[in-house]
Amino acid sequence: MKKVLIANRGEIAVRIIRALKLLNISSVAVYSQADKDGLWVKMADQSICIGPARSSESYLNVRNLISAALLSRCDAIHPGVGFLSESASFAKEVTDSGLIFIGPSHQTIAILGDKIEARILAKKAGLPVTPGGFEPIRDLDHLKKEAALIGYPVILKAAFGGGGKGMRIVEKEEDLESSFNLAKQEAMQFFANDTIHIEKYLTHPRHIEVQLLADGNNHVIFLGERDCSVQKNHQKLIEESPSPVVNEKLRNTLKEASIKLFKELKYKGAGTIEFLVEDDLCCFMEVNARIQVEHPVSELVSSLDLIKEMIQIAFDNKNSCTKPSPKLKGHAMEVRINALSCGVITKFNPPLGPFVRCDTHLYTGVNISPFYDSMLAKVIVSGETRMECINRMIVALKEMEIEGINTNIQQSINILSNKQFKSGKYDTTLYKKIEKEI
């Protein structure tokens, strides 16, 4: 019997354990001292404490994670989302230890971690990209020339960065120099590399991403797009598939080029390509070389279990990549339920019933500590149409009960009930615009 260690916590760890149980694979959970009562710890076949509450000493503690996997005789490690899931060096250490890393090869992760390299590859594969950003900025003169060519506003980005760090939006030439210096400083501080590139900045884009699954052996399938334009400070709140703004023509373009890119990368596992879409422009942003929080939305429209597929691919077992891309059906939507305070959950009742799914690590009595991500649960619904999903989601969220701490349930209902959200005509600035009403 195979055995897999889950190098993560919370709902994604629970999600992965369910997939392992489905495949009759043993599961090893890890936890920090703050998480000893975690639902994933209870659900796994075995569990190992890997450090104190602080992530850097537990969920990011590569040595303890790999030791735990080796000593519990695991065959593989699933990195989940966040933490070490996009760390090429972690993937390499896992592989070097003789374990399977459930995800792309460390080489692929490294290539895609270099944002300039990723843009060049994306363009080559035929994906639409914003002007600029194909080489590192050498100096201020070079930057000025590039900015003038691209046209303001522009954005400066750390080539090896992510998560908004080392990014600077520049509206006019006189701000270039100070922004360049600040971006370099931040990039060096956070990513130990001050390479900076410049791109056109889109002011009111939609966030669109496509889900792919590949077996590393020239088989790539496309599971449609997700629209994640409802964001609060770059944090996604609501995701759905299909997007209200992606037409069949654009979808086919993205599909062909995405599959081409993944084939060229010899990509293995689940991956997402992110785009910004503004008016008629659709621009490649980056590849997330891992599973994403919002993957259930694609699971519901494709009827595929993506975590199961990832594991099957990693073990070179039968998987869905050799079949044609699945026919996508209906509409699906996800709302992230976040904690707005910490404390003990005195009552938890998930929403149930037809076409409603709840992925969570909550249970009555669990303590929500301040150490980690605030996401408590994902509620995912499917339906024939977008409007049916909105209505079903509102019913589900009204049914859901979380007592003991504050959450964004009511706010989510308010967003779903908002006229502009319902119209489907909005962009990533929506949350800020309607913040006061919701």
Next chain:
Amino acid sequence: MKKVLIANRGEIAVRIIRALKLLNISSVAVYSQADKDGLWVKMADQSICIGPARSSESYLNVRNLISAALLSRCDAIHPGVGFLSESASFAKEVTDSGLIFIGPSHQTIAILGDKIEARILAKKAGLPVTPGGFEPIRDLDHLKKEAALIGYPVILKAAFGGGGKGMRIVEKEEDLESSFNLAKQEAMQFFANDTIHIEKYLTHPRHIEVQLLADGNNHVIFLGERDCSVQKNHQKLIEESPSPVVNEKLRNTLKEASIKLFKELKYKGAGTIEFLVEDDLCCFMEVNARIQVEHPVSELVSSLDLIKEMIQIAFDNKNSCTKPSPKLKGHAMEVRINALSCGVITKFNPPLGPFVRCDTHLYTGVNISPFYDSMLAKVIVSGETRMECINRMIVALKEMEIEGINTNIQQSINILSNKQFKSGKYDTTLYKKIEKEI
């Protein structure tokens, strides 16, 4: 805003309320004194006590149900399953009171309640039927002739009956007379009509049924079959779709003839046609002119919300009947979780996660009384294949927690793990055969 009264209790009442909320229709729950803490009572917009614990004075109390609907200004009544859902006289009283009955017309229910008439119509529409049973048995001589023609074993049935009452299996001619008399007595006692008909008795059949949806206006769609062969004393325990024994050819035959029958009946709403399948024989049994407990199985393979559709059809609103029959996808399976004792539920945790659905009226603290049906919850899963459904169901049932009373969860896991069940090669005698092992 429209308003609907749910003339039922338990999980089906909860299911119907969720559909009403989805459609933004007000819901009125009814309850007996024993059910005042029912989940459906808490979930509905309004609730009305309709009688004491005993069903005959509450959930079967036509006058109180219709009064409750009229006085709370409802537009319609949904009868759910069981209780008055197949009562032509109730449907007529509802309609005569100026309310909409969410289901077929009372005339259709009456026709289908006459099993001889139903068999004649089914044969005319091209559905395969067992030999015999097209006329009432006049006397013993007539019975002997018919039995000889059909061949033993035969089964005597009450023409206006159901639920196993007034039924007698006869192996040889010398038993005919006493069985005929007993069947007549029982039929008179239970159904106030001693009309008896005779059919060929199948000794090791599978129970197969097809789900249809019709708008009463010549539009009928076919949602595939369900296999309900795992039964304990004629009570279904596990249902799935598609059936492991129905091939594409048989499915198409059933589809064409079923649609024809429903068109001829001018059927309106959701309906099921039941068959027994033995070797190469597939025989019509009866039409259930209502929604069934196991409808979620068909919902998951067709992606249609059947309760929503029923309501939309009843109100002559946009529904899926005018579209082609949906393409069926993957596999779905349902397990009924039943109470084996009564008492307070001290802990309830439903199974959650991908491709798992739980329809239930349970919550921590509710009291399970001895007055009604023992079904506590339905767990429904979907997957790419039958085997994936079995594995996912086992994972889900192991995750489910019901404390305070005894249930059949472990026994269900044992059936799912049984070799013969897994093989797909069994019939309605399976439960009895493996009873000792499970």
Next chain:
Amino acid sequence: MKDITLDEIIDKFEDSSLSELDVSYKDLHVICKRYASASTNNETSVTYTAPQIKENKEETSCKVEDKDKYKTINSPLVGTFYTAPSPDSPAFVKQGDKIAKGDTLCILEAMKMMNELTAEDDYTIVEILSPEGALVEYDQPLFKVKCL
């Protein structure tokens, strides 16, 4: 459990010998304190509370007696409650009326049928509990009566 009000808590505290009382119930949180200076009163009140407890017990027994004396007449069906046979007619009964066994108390209309509810015993009508023309549920109290 019925809701607890601020008045009830303070009244209870007033009648008690307690020095401090801290009650949390749902959204309500009440702390009552009595300082030593007030204790002379309290001591007196303590002296009083002993018989008071007895008195309470008497009240309870009185209540038990009440329970025998007072009862409610409940609806046997789901219907509309009318106190008179027609809008123009006088009510069958009103508060304070003495009723004999068999007298009509009200009409319960259900499915266009007028069902007269009659007294099963002799009572005095203490209170009419349902509004005129309202939907009444099964077993809903319609009248509070005093047994004669």
Next chain:
Amino acid sequence: MKDITLDEIIDKFEDSSLSELDVSYKDLHVICKRYASASTNNETSVTYTAPQIKENKEETSCKVEDKDKYKTINSPLVGTFYTAPSPDSPAFVKQGDKIAKGDTLCILEAMKMMNELTAEDDYTIVEILSPEGALVEYDQPLFKVKCL
């Protein structure tokens, strides 16, 4: 369990010799207190409780002393626990050994690295808590020691 009411709690407290009563039930949380001065009866009971509290304190302080004397040495990492540098070598420590600060206690192997765990103080080894060659978690107790 039937619902508890505020009245019942206060009445019960009134009839008792308690100085303090703290009841939580469902949404209800009630604390009743009676100060020493409040009643003569209570004062007696206070006289009784006083030594009781002291006794408790002694017990606690004894436990605290225990806690100071005995402690566990826990694993700082996830690894394999070895009491000796190799299978043929004698163990670094055994039960009853007196250990000086800086002495090696065991080896924790992690990712093919041998990490020696050394004593931070002088102790006597009371018990070795992990089996030889076993996987040890972060913070898992490895030795019970007595501080010298």
